[in-house]
Amino acid sequence: YLKGVPEIARNKAAVDREKFLRVYNRLKAELIVDSEAFRYTDDSRAWVEKMLDYNVPGGKLNRGLSVIDSLRLLKAGAELPDEEVFLGSALGWCIEWLQAYFLVLDDIMDNSVTRRGQPCWFRVPKVGLIAVNDGIILRTHISRILKSHFRKKPYYTDLVDLFNEVEYQTASGQMLDLITTPAGEVDLSKYTIETYLRIVEFKTAYYSFYLPVACALLMAGEDDQKTFQSAKEILVQMGTYFQVQDDFLDCYGDPEVIGKIGTDIEDTKCSWLIVQALQRANPEQRQHLKDNYGKADRSSVLKVKKIYSELDLQTTFLEFEQESYSKLVSIIEKQESEALQAVLKSFLAKIYKRHK
Amino acid sequence: YLKGVPEIARNKAAVDREKFLRVYNRLKAELIVDSEAFRYTDDSRAWVEKMLDYNVPGGKLNRGLSVIDSLRLLKAGAELPDEEVFLGSALGWCIEWLQAYFLVLDDIMDNSVTRRGQPCWFRVPKVGLIAVNDGIILRTHISRILKSHFRKKPYYTDLVDLFNEVEYQTASGQMLDLITTPAGEVDLSKYTIETYLRIVEFKTAYYSFYLPVACALLMAGEDDQKTFQSAKEILVQMGTYFQVQDDFLDCYGDPEVIGKIGTDIEDTKCSWLIVQALQRANPEQRQHLKDNYGKADRSSVLKVKKIYSELDLQTTFLEFEQESYSKLVSIIEKQESEALQAVLKSFLAKIYKRHK
Numbered sequence: 001y002l003k004g005v006p007e008i009a010r011n012k013a014a015v016d017r018e019k020f021l022r023v024y025n026r027l028k029a030e031l032i033v034d035s036e037a038f039r040y041t042d043d044s045r046a047w048v049e050k051m052l053d054y055n056v057p058g059g060k061l062n063r064g065l066s067v068i069d070s071l072r073l074l075k076a077g078a079e080l081p082d083e084e085v086f087l088g089s090a091l092g093w094c095i096e097w098l099q100a101y102f103l104v105l106d107d108i109m110d111n112s113v114t115r116r117g118q119p120c121w122f123r124v125p126k127v128g129l130i131a132v133n134d135g136i137i138l139r140t141h142i143s144r145i146l147k148s149h150f151r152k153k154p155y156y157t158d159l160v161d162l163f164n165e166v167e168y169q170t171a172s173g174q175m176l177d178l179i180t181t182p183a184g185e186v187d188l189s190k191y192t193i194e195t196y197l198r199i200v201e202f203k204t205a206y207y208s209f210y211l212p213v214a215c216a217l218l219m220a221g222e223d224d225q226k227t228f229q230s231a232k233e234i235l236v237q238m239g240t241y242f243q244v245q246d247d248f249l250d251c252y253g254d255p256e257v258i259g260k261i262g263t264d265i266e267d268t269k270c271s272w273l274i275v276q277a278l279q280r281a282n283p284e285q286r287q288h289l290k291d292n293y294g295k296a297d298r299s300s301v302l303k304v305k306k307i308y309s310e311l312d313l314q315t316t317f318l319e320f321e322q323e324s325y326s327k328l329v330s331i332i333e334k335q336e337s338e339a340l341q342a343v344l345k346s347f348l349a350k351i352y353k354r355h356k
Numbered sequence: 357y358l359k360g361v362p363e364i365a366r367n368k369a370a371v372d373r374e375k376f377l378r379v380y381n382r383l384k385a386e387l388i389v390d391s392e393a394f395r396y397t398d399d400s401r402a403w404v405e406k407m408l409d410y411n412v413p414g415g416k417l418n419r420g421l422s423v424i425d426s427l428r429l430l431k432a433g434a435e436l437p438d439e440e441v442f443l444g445s446a447l448g449w450c451i452e453w454l455q456a457y458f459l460v461l462d463d464i465m466d467n468s469v470t471r472r473g474q475p476c477w478f479r480v481p482k483v484g485l486i487a488v489n490d491g492i493i494l495r496t497h498i499s500r501i502l503k504s505h506f507r508k509k510p511y512y513t514d515l516v517d518l519f520n521e522v523e524y525q526t527a528s529g530q531m532l533d534l535i536t537t538p539a540g541e542v543d544l545s546k547y548t549i550e551t552y553l554r555i556v557e558f559k560t561a562y563y564s565f566y567l568p569v570a571c572a573l574l575m576a577g578e579d580d581q582k583t584f585q586s587a588k589e590i591l592v593q594m595g596t597y598f599q600v601q602d603d604f605l606d607c608y609g610d611p612e613v614i615g616k617i618g619t620d621i622e623d624t625k626c627s628w629l630i631v632q633a634l635q636r637a638n639p640e641q642r643q644h645l646k647d648n649y650g651k652a653d654r655s656s657v658l659k660v661k662k663i664y665s666e667l668d669l670q671t672t673f674l675e676f677e678q679e680s681y682s683k684l685v686s687i688i689e690k691q692e693s694e695a696l697q698a699v700l701k702s703f704l705a706k707i708y709k710r711h712k
């Protein structure tokens with residue numbers, strides 16, 4: 001989403017990213033020398049370091065970086081003192097750690113093959129199901145980071161509660177997904193828009209959209225529950241819009257640009273596209289969808305895509321995109337705080353009409 | 357360990373247990389109507405209820421019940437108000453939830469068959485690897501219970517930190533165990549007493565022994581870090597003694613009394629007995645151990661047991677037991693607080709010379 005952004009801003013983004021990665025190295029070093037609660041052996045220290053490097057820093061880092069971006073906007077664009085940059089980055093990393101925790105375990109449950117262009121962690125030789133415990137280790141690191149850097153902050157308890165609540169929501173959304181679309185069993189009658197929206201809200205939106213902003217609000221000293229509540233409502237809607245885009249790009253995006261070849265159709269995913277198709281299909285089309293959705297062969301995939309095109313889902317998507325955008329702009333503008341408005345608009349600008 | 361306990365105390369224990377189980381039902385009901393952070397569907401509510409009933413309340417409940425026992429002793433045996441009994445029981449259940457979380461995931465990693473006399477949760481039809489996420493759900497429930505019943509207590513933040521720290525220690529101990537004794541690979545040279553003690557300390561002692569007492573201390577208003585520190589040191593030693601007994605009983609206990617047939621030898625466990633045997637074996641015995649440890653057939657197991665008996669490990673154990681007991685009594689009596697002394701002595705009395 002940096003297309004059309006002036007070069008100076010692009011450089012700033014690169015510098016931010018580099019600074020952010022330096023914080024990762026500091027946090028990692030602190031975690032593995034940590035001798036207060038656990039006595040590491042050389043082997044266990046090496047294991048944790050390798051596991052962290054493999055799973056934590058290799059993503060797009062959008063979620064993590066957005067804590068600092070949001071904090072700057074909340075402080076009306078003022079230059080942040082180094083200490084604030086460090087703390088905001090540490091919270092950003094906690095979100096990346098949370099994501100790594102969920103992805104390591106999700107890949108095991110989905111029996112996935114690759115993640116971020118390399119074999120899933122549990123497929124690495126000598127790892128196997130030790131990856132389950134590594135997932136837990138990732139989760140416990142969040143508590144360690146929060147405790148060592150935020151314990152004396154007035155918002156520490158709220159911060160810990162926030163991560164706990166979002167973890168609960170994400171795990172609950174994952175449960176809903178797992179029991180609605182169990183591996184090996186296809187029941188398209190369960191792929192309704194209500195189910196879709198519920199899974200997306202809990203599995204994705206809270207941790208990807210609400211959590212970074214809520215972290216920034218806590219750091220900025222916000223203590224009005226109403227502010228958190230309305231930020232939450234708007235960001236959950238934005239997260240839903242983001243996931244619909246993700247589902248759309250999986251089928252219609254340029255693999256060169258999105259960096260992977262979509263397989264939602266082959267994987268029987270409860271995607272926005274199949275939900276829309278099932279709502280609109282005539283009996284014959286519905287039968288074709290039933291017969292071909294979730295099959296790995298090319299001709300089945302093409303048959304599904306043909307029905308998507310008969311139903312003109314590209315137009316449906318463009319309408320949805322336009323409508324979501326207008327709705328979001330109008331509720332954002334109803335926010336009392338201008339600083340919060342700026343944060344929300346910046347999130348929206350980053351995702352509106354994105355191609356990757 | 358109720359042998360030799362007068363009938364009236366035995367009835368009291370039964371009543372306590374019944375009251376404790378009623379608290380489980382209340383906590384479960386609260387969790388699954390909980391609509392503040394997650395919107396349940398009928399299916400997901402039924403799933404969680406079944407998963408909880410299968411995994412949480414079916415153990416011996418010693419850890420959970422010991423919170424209330426400890427709290428009573430800390431209050432010099434005074435009758436606890438109903439509200440305190442409820443809160444102490446809720447914390448006891450949080451420990452049982454924590455244990456369920458670790459056991460559900462441990463059984464997956466160990467590819468185990470049964471647990472508490474029934475198939476492991478991940479082996480139940482339709483569950484499979486969804487059990488990984490169920491483990492996480494169990495963990496998130498602890499945060500939910502703590503938040504809904506303790507958020508306004510002055511010790512809330514310490515309580516959350518305590519559970520986080522103990523989770524970190526347990527997961528780290530589990531990691532140590534997993535990388536020291538990886539499935540399918542036997543390297544007896546790694547089975548040293550240092551490694552054994554480190555694994556036991558982190559994987560078992562903190563959550564089984566220190567955590568219940570620390571919960572009771574927080575509820576009783578204790579705020580001197582030194583008290584927590586010395587309780588921790590003593591209880592970790594007690595937890596180690598307990599695990600050595602567990603390993604001894606796995607081989608020499610009466611299956612009728614301990615309720616299962618031990619398989620530590622077949623499972624290549626890093627047990628106290630094999631560690632002692634390796635320390636004492638001559639080259640020939642060591643070779644026999646290498647050839648037979650971790651084999652499932654009866655004759656291999658018997659060969660290992662024969663060497664244990666040649667090395668007279670039963671006597672070694674009795675000496676260890678006696679020495680541990682004396683050491684524990686003497687450091688307990690050095691404690692300043694008599695109430696804490698009573699708690700520690702009660703723990704010790706429950707495990708000294710146990711047969712199950």
Ligand SMILES: [Mg+2]
Pocket residue numbers: 106107110112
């Ligand atoms: Mg997946």
Ligand SMILES: [Mg+2]
Pocket residue numbers: 106109110
């Ligand atoms: Mg999945």
Ligand SMILES: [Mg+2]
Pocket residue numbers: 246247250
């Ligand atoms: Mg996708």
Ligand SMILES: [Mg+2]
Pocket residue numbers: 462463466468
């Ligand atoms: Mg096991």
Ligand SMILES: [Mg+2]
Pocket residue numbers: 462465466
């Ligand atoms: Mg194990």
Ligand SMILES: [Mg+2]
Pocket residue numbers: 602603606
């Ligand atoms: Mg055992």
